[in-house]
Structure formats: C-alpha cells, structure tokens
C-alpha cells in the first residue's frame with residue numbers, strides 16, 4: 001500500500017522515478033510477501049518467514065539523488081550456525097541512506113548507486129534497497145541461543161539435548177573450535 005500521490009504502477013515494481021517525487025517526499029510500504037520471498041529464493045537464502053516482512057520507507061528527493069529512510073520489521077527462522085536447529089530472528093531495524101544519482105557531481109568511487117537512468121529518467125530501485133537493508137539486519141552468525149553447544153562432529157548428536165561419548169577421553173582443541181565450545185578442562 002502506497003500512500004499519497006504515487007501512480008499505481010510504482011507499487012508493483014517499486015521502481016520510483018525520482019524526478020516525479022513531490023518535493024516533500026513520498027512514503028512507501030513494501031509488505032508484498034511475494035516480493036520478499038522471491039528475493040529470498042533468488043539469493044538461495046536458507047530462511048523461512050514466520051512473521052510478515054515489511055518496510056515502511058520515506059523517499060525525499062534532493063538535487064543529487066534522494067534520501068531514503070525507513071523501518072524494517074518481521075520475523076524469520078534460519079538454521080543455527082552451530083547445531084542447525086531453527087534460530088528465530090526478530091527484525092526491527094531503522095535505516096537511512098543517501099542514494100546519489102549516477103550523474104551526481106560527488107559520486108563516490110566504487111559504490112553502486114540504486115538509482116539507474118532509464119530513457120534519461122532517474123529511477124530509484126526501492127526493492128533493492130530494502131533487500132540490502134534486510135540482509136544487513138541479519139546476524140552474521142545466527143544462533144538458536146547464545147550458549148548453543150552445537151553438534152558433535154563425530155556422531156552429530158545435538159549437544160544441547162544430549163551428551164555423547166566421542167571425545168570424552170582426549171579432548172581435541174580443533175574439535176572444540178569447530179563446536180564453538182570454550183576450552184575449559186576443569187568442567188570436564
């Protein structure tokens with residue numbers, strides 16, 4: 001759902017002609033789950049949406065591009081990095097960035113702009129921006145819990161639920177690193 005003045009076609013693609021934005025800016029809501037799910041699929045991300053993903057975004061045009069700020073919410077599950085069980089991730093992040101037009105006179109080196117020029121018209125790819133913000137909001141190492149004990153590399157037992165006997169005799173520091181365990185011989 002898009003509020004205010006924007007033509008119907010903008011909703012579908014989330015490709016926003018920057019020069020048609022009102023001077024005070026416009027608001028957009030990206031809550032079409034098909035849009036999010038197709039990106040999750042395209043990027044081969046191993047995650048499932050458990051509470052709808054949505055971005056509420058304000059786009060304010062400026063001389064050299066536009067200011068984009070908004071809020072991202074939702075909930076997903078990803079496999080825990082240690083034990084591969086579901087790790088639930090709540091997303092509630094704010095973002096703000098300035099997108100330069102490709103011909104902006106202060107274009108930054110090597111930084112890809114999300115404004116492309118089509119038939120001389122600068123077009124903001126809002127879906128791409130929201131996708132990037134979504135990826136940035138994810139934890140680098142998803143964990144089911146901060147003290148997840150992980151799985152045994154020998155017998156694959158989930159050590160959160162059960163102990164195993166594989167390494168009881170001779171603790172191997174290389175395995176401990178793999179498991180993400182702290183080496184603490186006193187506790188053994």
Ligand SMILES: [Zn+2]
Pocket residue numbers: 080081082083084085143144145148149150
């Ligand atoms: Zn885990």
Ligand SMILES: [Zn+2]
Pocket residue numbers: 152153154155156157164165166167
């Ligand atoms: Zn084991």
